Amino acid sequence: MRAVVTAAGMRAAEQRFFDANPGVDLMGRAARAVARVAAEVNTAGQVLVVAGRGNNGGDGLFAAAILAAHRRVLVWPAFGRTHDAGQAAARAAGCQFVDALGALEALPDCGLVIDAVAGLGSRPGLPQALATFAAACDSSAIDVLSVDLPSGLDADSGAGQPSFRATRTVTFAALKPCHVAQPAAGRCGRVHVVDIGVEVAATQLRQAEEADVATWWPTPTASSDKYARGVVLFDTGSARYQGAALLGISGALHAGTGMVRYAGPVHSGLILTRYPSVVMGDGRAQAAVLGSGWGEDEGASGRVSSARLHAPVAVVDADALYSLPGRIDGWLLTPHAGELARLLGCSRSHVESRPVSCAREVARVTGATVLLKGATQYVAEPGGRVTIAVPGPHWSAQAGSGDVLAGICGALLAAGLPAWQAAVAGSSVQAMAAARNPGPYPPDELARRLPEVIAGLVAAD
């Protein structure tokens, strides 16, 4: 699990560090890390450092001074004035200072640009000269290494256009929200988190890693039987959306559930032709999966109540989200941004600009865990902790992916994982299946690839 710290949290950690270690040269540590990664990206070519006025510019200037020992380094102080000590070090090391025009002219001869315009202090967007330069970097496909974060992005919200697009980002102590939340995360390239000695406090926002999913995954033992592995009861699909039932069942079976019961309206012939192991009708289960493919079914609350008679917890998806039976501790809600907006009575764009706080709010009010689906998948617990799932490619943004995901999560919930782990592991493993099978595989095909991913995970654990 990797901590994700806000700009304020990082500044507080830095202050604690300086209080305990007065006079330690943190900027020197940061600059050495930047120079090290710069040398990994490009071994010998000319380097152009774009330096801002603050400490981020200082990091870039000291890194320029280190790199200048072995290669030609140009520095563009984008606002004329820049970090004094950093500037003196860069000049003493023989860096050549250029202006905006000089930087643009030198770009074709450079092997690497280091963006040290702004980091934690970055405000959304770039002034015109920098926006022009960032666009020129984009169109020339040159490697860009951003210090702390791509300048022009807000560290916490990830908002900001125009901004630099990095191929690598070197950040310090811990990830910041912009490194993990799409679309900003897509502008950071590969992110290196460097230890500079600053300890961040335990955070309420974290990013899961494959190793976490491997540790949690419920692997059967010699004493396992179908009941011990978990029974999932599906009430999904409708006459109009029959496929939703098949997709959810596919997710649960390929994630290794012990047994599937199906108590929805889709004809048994259709279900059994595809999945002959399914037991038709309701009965005792460890978890239910509700709502996928219901459409605007008028009997929604009756279907939710009926499932409660058979299963202690449920995954609630799609239209069942609007028939929640009061507080539902231990349950898992799986809305996308539009559905979460409807639950909160706000606009979709409001949710998209504040995904963490919106997901937290619904978790707090309902007592359930909320998996907010989208390009970044947030899992918010009622106590306020939010975990981001392992990311995947964007091919899986397709009708039916959510139905499969609800089924995977149902299998994990039935196996006894707490709702937040079921949600993080379920969405991570689906993303990993997409990452390991690049291309536009439809969601049912990706569900069939889950066993390979899970086998690899548990073997590695």
Ligand SMILES: NC(=O)C1=CN([C@@H]2O[C@H](COP(=O)(O)OP(=O)(O)OC[C@H]3O[C@@H](n4cnc5c(N)ncnc54)[C@H](O)[C@@H]3O)[C@@H](O)[C@H]2O)[C@@H](O)CC1
């Ligand atoms: N917090 C820490 O623990 C450490 C911080 N360090 C560096 O210090 C940085 C923070 O330094 P500062 O607080 O001085 O802030 P920054 O240097 O990140 O940003 C402030 C400066 O950037 C300008 N600026 C902000 N947004 C801009 C934009 N979109 N376009 C152009 N200019 C913009 C501001 O006018 C201001 O001059 C970190 O990002 C990191 O690079 C490192 O030296 C080491 C440790």
